[in-house]
Amino acid sequence: MSMKNKMAISDIYFAGRRVIARVDFNVPLDKDGNITDDSRIVGALPTIRYLAENDAKVILVSHLGRPKNGPEAKFSMKPAAVRLAQLLGRPVLLAADVIGPDAKAKAAALKNGEIMMLENVRFHKEEEMNDPAFAKELASMAELFVNDAFGTAHRAHASTAGIADYLPAVCGFLIQKELEIMGKALDNPERPFVAILGGAKVSDKISVIESLLDKVDTLIICGGMAYTFLKAQGNGVGKSLCELDKLDLANELLAKAVAKKVNLLLPLDNVVAKEFKADAESFTVPSDAIPDDCMGLDIGPKTIELFSEAIKGAKTVIWNGPPGVFEFERFANGTHKIAEALANSGAITIVGGGDSAAAVEQFGFADKITHISTGGGASLEFLEGKELPGISCLTDMPSGCDCSNCAGCH
Ligand code: ADP
Ligand code: MG
Numbered sequence: 001m002s003m004k005n006k007m008a009i010s011d012i013y014f015a016g017r018r019v020i021a022r023v024d025f026n027v028p029l030d031k032d033g034n035i036t037d038d039s040r041i042v043g044a045l046p047t048i049r050y051l052a053e054n055d056a057k058v059i060l061v062s063h064l065g066r067p068k069n070g071p072e073a074k075f076s077m078k079p080a081a082v083r084l085a086q087l088l089g090r091p092v093l094l095a096a097d098v099i100g101p102d103a104k105a106k107a108a109a110l111k112n113g114e115i116m117m118l119e120n121v122r123f124h125k126e127e128e129m130n131d132p133a134f135a136k137e138l139a140s141m142a143e144l145f146v147n148d149a150f151g152t153a154h155r156a157h158a159s160t161a162g163i164a165d166y167l168p169a170v171c172g173f174l175i176q177k178e179l180e181i182m183g184k185a186l187d188n189p190e191r192p193f194v195a196i197l198g199g200a201k202v203s204d205k206i207s208v209i210e211s212l213l214d215k216v217d218t219l220i221i222c223g224g225m226a227y228t229f230l231k232a233q234g235n236g237v238g239k240s241l242c243e244l245d246k247l248d249l250a251n252e253l254l255a256k257a258v259a260k261k262v263n264l265l266l267p268l269d270n271v272v273a274k275e276f277k278a279d280a281e282s283f284t285v286p287s288d289a290i291p292d293d294c295m296g297l298d299i300g301p302k303t304i305e306l307f308s309e310a311i312k313g314a315k316t317v318i319w320n321g322p323p324g325v326f327e328f329e330r331f332a333n334g335t336h337k338i339a340e341a342l343a344n345s346g347a348i349t350i351v352g353g354g355d356s357a358a359a360v361e362q363f364g365f366a367d368k369i370t371h372i373s374t375g376g377g378a379s380l381e382f383l384e385g386k387e388l389p390g391i392s393c394l395t396d397m398p399s400g401c402d403c404s405n406c407a408g409c410h
Contacts, residue, residue, distance in 0.1 A: 047172035135162030148172025153390030198223025199321025269300030298324030343368035352379030
């Protein structure tokens with residue numbers, strides 16, 4: 001999917017117009033309702049500031065958590081609206097509902113440059129059903145739609161996709177950046193192009209492997225995923241994660257890598273333990289000598305060297321999924337070293353996936369990575385080459401119109 005012909009926030013004239021902007025303020029809260037990590041709100045600031053500074057009347061909409069039974073105080077957007085106001089240094093109105101009388105009255109009374117937030121859009125079950133009548137009600141409060149929630153761009157919900165049936169729709173700066181960097185990496189990468197896939201579930205990532213085999217020069221498979229492949233090659237993998245029903249598929253992918261002349265790398269050695277525990281006794285064994293009563297929980301030193309060399313020679317690196325159980329200090333070394341190799345490389349480095357992004361943060365390398373994707377599931381589907389509903393719904397650039405500042409002629 002390409003963004004070349006989709007309209008972006010900078011293509012639109014906003015002054016005096018009501019804009020509904022889908023943001024991802026699905027922030028983690030502690031039991032007292034305090035925000036424990038506001039990075040998603042911080043991430044949306046450039047778009048919100050731009051809209052306000054360009055005299056739009058800004059209506060923000062987001063979900064938070066998974067409310068299942070209509071409005072519930074513990075899922076209110078209030079903490080997010082308060083935090084946003086602090087970050088912006090200007091007031092943010094909070095509506096008492098989503099498409100109810102309070103939201104509509106506040107939206108109608110907005111002045112240029114003012115910002116309001118609707119209540120949690122998932123207080124209506126119609127949101128996740130992508131109900132057209134609900135999407136139309138949302139749309140009725142505004143004249144333009146801006147989608148800046150990459151984390152939900154792979155979902156066809158009313159506030160992420162359905163609403164674009166009723167309003168001209170453009171992406172905000174966050175989505176624009178995601179698409180520019182990841183789009184270029186996939187469409188026209190600087191080579192060598194290395195992808196690292198790890199984490200826990202082969203079944204979730206198998207189609208990503210399939211699609212990346214058409215694009216990369218080197219594919220590194222590690223983490224819990226590696227053992228299905230090592231097993232397919234005839235190794236014993238003991239009690240390691242292994243999806244026995246995927247062995248044939250693993251063999252097909254190994255054969256495809258050979259046919260495509262992709263350099264496919266698997267762990268040479270593994271840090272194993274008898275139990276999945278933070279303080280489990282651990283030792284390092286080659287991949288063809290994993291004891292029956294052990295499970296692989298991290299990559300060993302030879303593997304770290306092999307993978308680091310591949311990363312060092314790369315011009316583009318995409319990383320999704322940690323190579324070990326980095327939540328346990330004893331099994332965090334491989335993940336730490338891979339993060340470090342990315343940080344020290346001169347390549348364009350892209351990290352997708354919630355746990356991989358968390359690892360990069362935890363080890364202090366975040367500012368040395370070109371791009372950390374804000375959407376785990378969305379970035380995975382993007383890498384798979386799937387259409388994301390939150391992006392395909394955006395308005396195409398007008399053809400034959402020289403006007404660069406016009407939403408009317410979309
Ligand atoms: P991401 O969120 O980056 O996409 P995943 O969710 O797919 O990554 O996988 C992350 C999880 O994979 C982590 O919780 C990590 O502990 C686990 N993991 C990594 N290596 C192994 C392994 N060898 N065995 C079991 N779990 C693993
Ligand atoms: Mg994860």
